[in-house]
Amino acid sequence: MDASQPQRAGYGEREVSDQDKKLSSDYQRRVETALSRPCVKDTFHEFEHNRTRLRGFEPGDGTQKKRLRSNLYYSNLASIRPQIYAKDPEFSVEPTSGVPTEQVPLVRKFGETAQTVLTQMLVVDCKLKKKAKRQLTSAYATSVGWLKLSWQEERQKDPQIQARMDDTQDNIARLQQLRDCLEDPQAGSDQDLELAQLRETLAGLQSQSEIVIWRGLVLDFVLSEDILVLDSSVREVTDYERSEAIAHRVWMTRAAYVKAFGYDPKKAKTYKQAGGEGKEQAPATMSGNKGSKDDDLLCVWEIWDKSQNRVHTICMGEEGFCRPSFSPDWTARRWYPFYLLAWNEVDGGMYPLADVSLIKPLVDEYNEARDDFVQDRRDSRPFTVGRKGGSLTDNDLANIRNRKGNDLIMVEGAGNNPITNDLAAITLGSIDPRNYDTAPARADIEQILGGGDASRGSVLQAKTATEAEILSQGLRGRSAERQDIQEDLLSDLGSDSLQICLRKLSESEVKRIAGPDAQWPQLSAEEIFDQVTVRVRAGSTGRPDRLQEQDRWTKLQPVIKETVITVADLYSKGQVQLGQALVEMLRETLRRFDERIDLDALLPKPPEQGQQDPTLLMQQVQELQMKVKDLTEQLEKAQEEVEKGYVTAATSIATSANPAAAAIAFVQSLQVVRSVESSEKTPEPQSDDMGTPMPPEQSVTDD
Known part of the structure; x- marks a missing residue:
């Protein structure tokens, strides 16, 4: 182990180097400085009050708060939220325009595999809808909402994960904690209780009811005040990606801390959770004592330092780091695993305006x-x-x-x-x-939020049809703008999730998810993302309007049907360019109607390149047929002329003064003509000894 990293000397004891003490102290100072900034301190206090109002109470100094008669905060949230996020997003992985034509089918096949992997690992396994709705509620109440995307594999090297998937690593860590407690006589714990817990934990391990090691994506929702930008040059929280460092706060009980890091923090500051049952919960405050009480809370900060590409874990008041610092090997291009949702941005302010x-x-x-x-x-x-x-x-x-x-x-x-x-x-x-x-x-x-009677499903004041339509269009415009922001965030989340999967998943693991025909190239994530883009299909997360969808389909279905028939007819006639023009016109029509129909699955395939034009072939066949017809007519005409000549010759012979001599002369002339024709079609005929050609034998019948 590196000398600069904390070394464990025994349960409740560890050795910390001077360098780690100074570096940890510097990070704690930066955290306290960031928390004391007026734009941060006052805003975090407002977050607490807004959550109180959203729950239906009026904020106050007393523990018993006045309940609001009408909780319009929540009613407006309930009407806005389904308009923005009502169902899981549909991810689209498509080839970029720079992909060569011959590689497009292969890249499309990879895109189908990537969509299946994202749907299973991000949408289903990470419970994306639940986390995204919590983020949306946070943005409504506190002006910002945070998500944290991580890769879970090895507990000692994983970042702080609140929604950690259960596996045997948790039980093993618990076993180690109980074992250390039993072996340390100064722990002061109840040994009978520890033995009973150890026995039950071993029984749970032997049952093998959990996954041995979970490998996959994990998505956490993080409270707005638990993310802190540690860079004074960042004047707006929406510019968090260019910050030098970002801190993520995790509240832990002492037992959870010992289980996670393997030692008891003796010098850590302890906090108490304000409030109680039936009372509004308030942020944790300093308890003033450092005893090892079970209800004490410890403030742990996970520092993502982009300038060092390192992740440090500190506990306020404790010396050194909670565990060895590490550099994650699964991060995407943006490196930070945090994703911010913010509405109502106003330049010059650290945080946007909250709807509440x-x-x-x-x-x-x-x-x-x-x-x-x-x-x-x-x-x-x-x-x-x-x-x-x-x-x-x-x-x-x-x-x-x-x-x-x-x-x-x-x-x-x-x-x-x-x-x-x-x-x-x-x-x-x-x-x-x-x-x-x-x-x-x-x-x-x-006017402020864009809600109305239509979004609530009730009528508080009678309106004309025109007024109702104007209000409905205004609501759709407001919700569409927020839905677009939400889909941009989900597109970034999907793109980074695919990059992480490309780094961590093998081809065999992908085939278990997407099937044996899955396409998973053995290339780097950077090379692959030069060829594909990951987006959320527009409008796929909003609440479906069935009446509107049915009306659009009623209008579009005849147009699509007619276009498919026309294009197929044009392709058969060889008018490919005109057919492709109609296809592009149909695509533009669907785009303006905001429809996501896969036209490639409905339209006929155009003729491949190099394939002869059917129209040209038809014309050539017709020309050949005309030539054959002309030659046939000429041949028939020639045969008629020959037959007429034969008849004329026979008549002349019959009417001549010496028919026998005339017949012999006609036969000799006919032999000469046939001899000339045969010499043009066949090789030279055989000759006699004198070299004179021998005419074919002819039999002349005397009249």
């Missing part, structure tokens, strides 16, 4: 009007006044006071004295509902 803070005066006005209405309604109820010492006795007054329904009450007194002389119904005033109208406050809240 924006509507606080309006919610106070609304609740004040409602409280006044309830109080005035109670005070303005009619009441009865009885004359003291009148003709009605005390028993008569008691009977009147305790009457039930239409009871008949008999009273004493002078018969000629009207009862109204002794009893009178008095009303101090009447209520004018206009004095308690909450419509202006609700209208201002809708």
